Amino acid sequence: MLDYSQLQNLPTAEDLPDSDDTPVDNELQELIPHLLRSILALIWSDRWDWYFGIDMGIYYDPNQSAIVPDGFLSLGVPRVKDENLRLSYVLWEEENVPILALEVISQTSNQEYTKKKEIYQTIGIQYYVIYNPQRKRKPRLEVYSLENQEYVLLGNQSPVWLEAIGLGIGLDRGTDQGVTREWLYWYDKNGERFLTPEERSRQAEFQKQQAEFQKQQVEFQKQQAEFQKQQAETKAERYARRLRELGIDPESL
Numbered sequence: 478m479l480d481y482s483q484l485q486n487l488p489t490a491e492d493l494p495d496s497d498d499t500p501v502d503n504e505l506q507e508l509i510p511h512l513l514r515s516i517l518a519l520i521w522s523d524r525w526d527w528y529f530g531i532d533m534g535i536y537y538d539p540n541q542s543a544i545v546p547d548g549f550l551s552l553g554v555p556r557v558k559d560e561n562l563r564l565s566y567v568l569w570e571e572e573n574v575p576i577l578a579l580e581v582i583s584q585t586s587n588q589e590y591t592k593k594k595e596i597y598q599t600i601g602i603q604y605y606v607i608y609n610p611q612r613k614r615k616p617r618l619e620v621y622s623l624e625n626q627e628y629v630l631l632g633n634q635s636p637v638w639l640e641a642i643g644l645g646i647g648l649d650r651g652t653d654q655g656v657t658r659e660w661l662y663w664y665d666k667n668g669e670r671f672l673t674p675e676e677r678s679r680q681a682e683f684q685k686q687q688a689e690f691q692k693q694q695v696e697f698q699k700q701q702a703e704f705q706k707q708q709a710e711t712k713a714e715r716y717a718r719r720l721r722e723l724g725i726d727p728e729s730l
Contacts, residue, residue: 519671520671530548575600594628606620606661618637645663646661
């Protein structure tokens with residue numbers, strides 16, 4: 478990583494292009510990062526010291542073009558800088574290197590295993606996550622950790638625990654926006670997957686229906702008890718009337 482204190486007249490985010498105008502070539506390259514960010518917004522709803530960028534340029538060298546991961550996570554930075562939000566992620570302004578970079582591989586590799594990996598390594602990004610949905614025999618998920626300035630495969634068994642983030646990341650089959658397939662999710666220390674906003678909503682609706690059903694069950698049992706009481710009283714009245722017809726005072730029994 479460059480020592481920006483030695484450089485003069487560094488450009489600001491407003492001076493730099495906020496896009497490389499390169500369209501994504503796989504819809505998953507947008508959907509997967511968006512899902513991860515939406516889950517973070519739920520589980521870290523009370524935290525404002527994190528930022529998850531999607532298809533946003535990271536400027537690491539004023540003399541180089543930005544590098545654009547499919548997604549990246551940075552900790553210790555404001556979640557919202559101002560009402561205009563971020564145009565790009567400029568390291569000499571943020572003064573904080575992202576802790577995770579994510580790349581979703583399309584049908585053809587786009588230097589995710591070579592140039593991009595080397596740049597993320599040079600920048601000092603702790604975790605590099607590569608998801609290759611096209612793979613059939615090799616692991617589709619690879620998670621690298623920066624050890625002694627080099628990336629070491631941390632694991633490819635899902636989920637993989639990311640100690641510096643306090644979350645795990647892994648694969649599971651689920652449904653998001655009506656699409657049922659394998660997705661990337663966040664996990665807790667025990668390997669339990671965090672729910673998506675869609676799943677959380679369905680869970681809340683199910684719990685509401687369960688509560689309503691239990692309420693109806695209690696009401697039904699109450700009505701049934703009242704009916705049985707009335708039945709018992711009616712039976713007792715018939716018995717007493719029959720005794721009187723026989724000349725027996727039921728009170729004397």
